[in-house]
Amino acid sequence: MSRKFAVLSFILMVGLLLGACAPAPQPTAVVAATAEPTEPAAPVEQEAAPADPGKLVIYSGRSESLVAPIIQQFADATGIEVEVRYGSTAEMAAALLEEGANSPADVYYAQDPGGIGAIEDAGLLTTLPSSILERVAPGYASPNGAWVGITARARIVVYNTDALSAADLPADLWGFTEPEWNGRVGLAPTNASFVTMVTGMRQVWGEDETRAWLEGIAANNPVYYSGNGGVVTAVGAREVEVGFVNHYYLYQFLAEHGEGFPVRNHYLNNGGPDSLVMVSGAGILASGQNQENAERFLQFMLSQVAQQYFASRTYEYPLVEGVATSSLLVPLTDLNTPEISMGGLSDMSGSAALIEDVGMVP
C-alpha cells in the first residue's frame, strides 16, 4: 500500500512536471520575460536584409542578467538566429583556447581586458574593420584592432555613509595603508577587476611600488571577499567601512534595498592607476562561420540604442559619443583617469602571482 503510494506520487510528480512543461514558452521567451520593458525596441539599421539572415553564436563572459535583454533586441531587430553561451569571462576564455579553430563561437564578449586579451594573444581573433574600431576612442580598443571596448566601468571606493562622509576619504589608495584604516577596508583580491587594476598599477608605478602598496594594504588587516558583490554587501552592513570595487554594483543594491542603503561611491579621480577605467570588450573569432553577422552584432552593440541600454540599465559608461551617461554617474569626460591603453592590461597571471605572494589569498 505505502509503496504504491510512493510510486504513485512519483508518477504524479513526473506527470506534473511534464504537464507544466507542455505549455511552457520557448527558452528565448523566458529570456524576453526576464527583461523589464526598457527603451522602445528601436529600429536598427533597416538595411535590405537577405531572405535568410542566418545565425550568430556568442560566447558571453558577461552575465545573462546584464546582457540578455540587449542581445534579444538585436535578434528581434535583425531576424538573425542568435545563440548565446553564458559563463564567467575566464571560463569562456579557457574554453575558447581549448576549442581552438573548432570553436562554434563567432563572437566573444568579455567582462574585462584580461579575458579578451588572452584570446587575442592566442591569435584566435580577426582584425576588426575600421568602421567598428573608429566608434570608440583609441585607448578603448585593442592596439592591434583585434577587439573593441563596448562599455566602461570605473574603479572607485564605496563607503558606508553612516560611518564616513566623502571628505573623510584619502586622495588615493595609498592613503588606506595608513594605520587609521586598520581593519576597515574590504576588497576582492581574486576578482578580475581588482587584478586588472593591479596590472595598471604595475604599468604606471612599476613592480616594486605596486608590491609595496599591496603589502601596505595587506598589513592593515583588510577583510577579503570573493567578489565585488560581497564587498558592497559588507560595506552596507558596516562589516567594513570602505571597499575597492567597480562603480556600477551600487546601483543594483539601491534597486534591491531602496535609497536608504547606506553606501555611496567615491571617485578618487586622481589620474593614477587607482582611478582606472576598464572596458568590457568584444572580438570576432577568426574561425567563426558567420563573420558578417558578427560584424553586424558589434555595430549594434556600439549603436545609440545598445549604448543607451547599458547607460540606463546597467549603469555602465557608454563608449560612443552622443550617448548620455546616467545622471547618477560622474561623466566619463570629467574623470581623471591614467593614460593606460586597454591592450596593455592583459597580463593577469603576473598580477595574480603578486597578489598571492603578498598573502592576500588566504
Added chain:
Amino acid sequence: MPSPRAFLLLWLPAILAAAAVLLPVAYLLFRAADGGDAAWVTLQRPHTLDTLLRTAWLCLAVTLVCLLLAVPIAWLTVRTDLPLRRLWAVLTPLPLVIPSYVGAFLYASALGPRGLLQGWLEEPFGITRLPDIYGFPGALLVLSLLNYPYVLLVVRAALQRVDPAQEEAARSLGHGAWSSFWRVTFAQLRPAMASGSLLVVLYVLRDFGAVAVMRYTTFTRAIYIQYQTALDRSAAAVLALILILFSLVVLFLESKARGRANQLSNAASNRTPQRVQLGAWRWPAAVFCAAVVFMALLLPAGVLLYWLVRGWLAGQVLDNATQLIWNSVSASGLGALTVVVMALPVAYLLARRPGRASNLIGSITNLAFALPGIVIALALVFFGANYALPLYQTMPMLVFAYMILFLPQAVAAVRTSFQRVPPQLEEAARSLGRGPLGVLRRVTLPLLRPGISAAAALVFLTAMKELPTTLLLAPIGFKTLATSVWSFVSEAFFARAAWPALLLILTSSLPMALLVLREENDN
C-alpha cells in the same frame, strides 16, 4: 577468459566507463606538460604545501563534524521512539539539496559579523559585532551542515539492515544496552560510516562555492584561482594532478577504515529490532534534531525567503521558471539513469569478480572522484571540440560529463548492495531452473533496488546543483535552475537569485523525501 556474453554485458561497458574517466587525466597530463617549467614552478611554491595541509585539515574536520551530527540522528530516527520520528527522518537529509555556492552566501549573510543574527541581537543585547566566520570556521560550518546527510543516508540504510539477533545475543551474554551497541551495532556500522565519510571528503575536495565565499584556500580554490584570476591552465593542471594523488590517498584510507566488510551478517535480516525507549532523553534528543534542522535547512531557506520578499516588495517580478525546472529535471534525470546503468557492470565486477583486471577498472573509475567540475568540463571541451565535433555541446555530451563526475559515487552505492546479495541465493535460483536473465530479474535486481535507487537519487541531486560542466557543455542556450541562480548571484542580484534557488531546493527535495519515506515504509 570471460564468455563472449559476459564480455559484452560486463567487461566492455566497464572498460568503456574506465576509459571515459581517463580522458580528464590524459588532458591534465597534456596541459601540465604543455606548460613546461612555468607549471612546475607552481609546485615548488611554499603555498602549494600550505594548500595541501589546509585541504587535509578541512576534510578531516568536516568529516568529524558530519559523523558527530549524522550518526546520532541516524540512530535516533531508526532505532528509538524519538518524538516526531518520521518528520525528522524526512527533514534531516534535505540540506543535501542546497548548493554550496548559494548556502555559503546565505550563512555569510545570516551569521556574518554584521549579518541578520547580529541585527536581531543589537537591540536587546547591544551586540554590535559577531566573531568573524570567514576562513576555516565558515568553511567548516557550511560544508558540515550541507554534507552531513551523505553520512546520514548511508548509516541510516545500514542501521535498517543490521541484524538485531547479534545485538540480542550480546545482551543475553550480559552486555548492557550501551555496551552491546558499541560492541556490535557500532562495529557493524563502520563500513557505512567509512563510505559516508568518503562521500563527504570527496565533496569537500571538489567544492568551490563554500571555500570561495568563506575564503579558505583548498586545492579546488587554488585551481579555480589559476583559471579565473591568472588565466593559467597549465598551473591549474599541475594542481589538479596533485589533487588526484591526494584523493587516491583518501581512497586508500577509506578502504582501511572500512575494515573487512562483513558480507553475510548483513544478508537478509528482515526482522525489525525493538525500538529503544529514550525515556527522559526523548526531549533533549528531539531538541537536537530540531536544532540541526533549523541550522541546516530552515535558516538558509528562511534567508532565501527573506531575500525573495525584500526584492518582491521592491518591485521585482518572479520569472516564469517552468522551462528551467524541466531542463534541470530532464538533464539530471537522464544523467542519473545513465550513471547508474554504467555503474552496474563496474560494481558487479568489483563485488563478484575480484581480480587484477576488475581492481584496475575500479581504481581507474576513482581517479576523477575529487576533480572539480571545471577541470572535467575543460577536458571534455578539449576532446569534444577537437575529436568529437558532432557530439560537442549536445545533451549526450553533457550526460557523458555527468557520468565522469558522478560514476564513483554510484559505483560505491551499488557495490555495497551487491555485497548484500549472497551469490548462493542466485545459485539456488539457477539450480531451480531459472535462466541467467531470469535470475537477474527475479532475484538480483529486486535485492539491489534500494542501492540502485539511493545511487540514482544521489546522482540526481548532485546533478541538479552542478554548475561548471552544465555551463560549458550543455547545448547552447540550455539553461537550468542552477545556471540561472549562478547568473544572478554572480552579479549580486540576490533577490532575483532567491526565486530559482528556492525552486531548485523544492524540486530536489521531492525525490529525496520520497526516497526516505519509501525506506521508512519498507521497514
